[in-house]
Amino acid sequence: MAAGLASSPWMIGVQDHYNCLVPKYPFLSSSNSQSRPPQRFSSALHFRQITGATSSAVALEPEARTQSKEGSEEVDLFACPVCYEPLIRKGPSGFNLPAIYRSGFQCRTCNKTYSSKNIYLDLTVTAGSKDYNEFKPARTELFRSPLVSFLYERGWRQNFNRSGFPGPDEEFKMAQEYFQPVEGGVLVDVSCGSGLFSRKFAKSGAYSKVVALDFSENMLRQCYDFIKNDDSILNSNLVLVRADVSRLPFSSGSIDGVHAGAALHCWPSPSNAVAEINRILRSGGVFVGTTFLRVSSSTPAFMRPLIQSTQNYNYLTEEEIKDLCTSCGLINYTSKVQQSFIIFSAQKP
Ligand SMILES: C[S@@+](CC[C@H](N)C(=O)[O-])C[C@H]1O[C@@H](n2cnc3c(N)ncnc32)[C@H](O)[C@@H]1O
Numbered sequence: 001m002a003a004g005l006a007s008s009p010w011m012i013g014v015q016d017h018y019n020c021l022v023p024k025y026p027f028l029s030s031s032n033s034q035s036r037p038p039q040r041f042s043s044a045l046h047f048r049q050i051t052g053a054t055s056s057a058v059a060l061e062p063e064a065r066t067q068s069k070e071g072s073e074e075v076d077l078f079a080c081p082v083c084y085e086p087l088i089r090k091g092p093s094g095f096n097l098p099a100i101y102r103s104g105f106q107c108r109t110c111n112k113t114y115s116s117k118n119i120y121l122d123l124t125v126t127a128g129s130k131d132y133n134e135f136k137p138a139r140t141e142l143f144r145s146p147l148v149s150f151l152y153e154r155g156w157r158q159n160f161n162r163s164g165f166p167g168p169d170e171e172f173k174m175a176q177e178y179f180q181p182v183e184g185g186v187l188v189d190v191s192c193g194s195g196l197f198s199r200k201f202a203k204s205g206a207y208s209k210v211v212a213l214d215f216s217e218n219m220l221r222q223c224y225d226f227i228k229n230d231d232s233i234l235n236s237n238l239v240l241v242r243a244d245v246s247r248l249p250f251s252s253g254s255i256d257g258v259h260a261g262a263a264l265h266c267w268p269s270p271s272n273a274v275a276e277i278n279r280i281l282r283s284g285g286v287f288v289g290t291t292f293l294r295v296s297s298s299t300p301a302f303m304r305p306l307i308q309s310t311q312n313y314n315y316l317t318e319e320e321i322k323d324l325c326t327s328c329g330l331i332n333y334t335s336k337v338q339q340s341f342i343i344f345s346a347q348k349p
Pocket of ligand 1: 136139214216246263
């Protein structure tokens with residue numbers, strides 16, 4: 001095993017596929033308190049009026065397209081995860097949880113519809129599939145568990161500090177500095193987990209739209225649980241979306257900033273993910289990520305695939321992360337490192 005991981009809380013004796021992914025010393029603590037700067041962007045609808053339902057009521061039937069009681073049809077920020085054509089949205093306008101929840105989305109190219117399920121909008125390729133189930137690698141599946149999702153902000157993430165993560169407040173500050181050139185734009189927090197940073201981005205008022213996106217249904221449910229009693233976020237410009245980072249539901253060049261906190265090592269294919277991030281960013285758009293580093297070892301190159309395949313997470317070295325960003329077409333790479341923690345940023349040319 002790589003020497004650089006010795007201090008990582010993720011390094012556990014192998015028992016079974018799941019046990020070995022659980023951090024060594026999960027302990028319970030309350031979630032962080034957050035400051036409330038004034039909202040620069042706000043929305044009109046209030047979400048409480050629709051809680052309790054389990055799926056969106058709006059379906060896009062052909063005859064309903066021109067006879068909407070709730071609002072008109074419009075081309076949306078979201079795109080079809082199958083063909084990347086912008087989705088047509090029907091329902092109340094506004095970029096906030098209540099409005100998205102009450103809207104239906106349709107791809108007219110694929111003739112496929114998408115709607116909200118349990119608070120989040122499901123924009124995975126398999127949304128709506130009846131018989132087909134797809135399972136990702138354990139490092140992705142682990143976070144779909146209700147228990148892990150529940151524990152994540154209640155002790156699990158605090159463990160990261162032992163590997164050099166400075167903590168959510170400081171990591172947020174660092175990310176905000178990198179995002180200065182895209183203030184006022186659309187920010188996607190990919191692999192948002194329970195929304196630790198999405199909530200901070202939304203509260204900051206620095207972005208016109210914030211998308212909290214994750215593959216885990218239970219992480220998104222936790223995210224909603226954290227925000228449901230906070231009117232300042234419920235009525236803000238934050239929406240929850242289920243999607244795969246390797247198939248992002250946005251048109252090419254439509255996004256100003258992408259954040260991915262503590263996520264790259266969990267992705268099934270970092271190269272597909274970073275290529276996707278590059279695709280959705282507009283020219284000048286900024287990508288900011290954090291992850292655990294693998295400290296360079298003297299392992300010969302031909303042995304690396306074997307070692308990598310026995311590891312639960314995909315830890316990269318600093319050089320590999322820079323190379324990954326560059327080979328996916330991003331420029332102006334920069335990073336800061338503290339023990340195994342790295343925060344890096346790169347830009348779309
Ligand atoms: C360690 S958590 C990070 C959560 C949060 N961003 C943070 O900074 O604490 C990693 C997240 O990556 C998500 N993830 C794993 N595979 C994914 C995929 N293929 N697409 C999108 N998200 C994925 C998991 O569901 C999990 O919520």
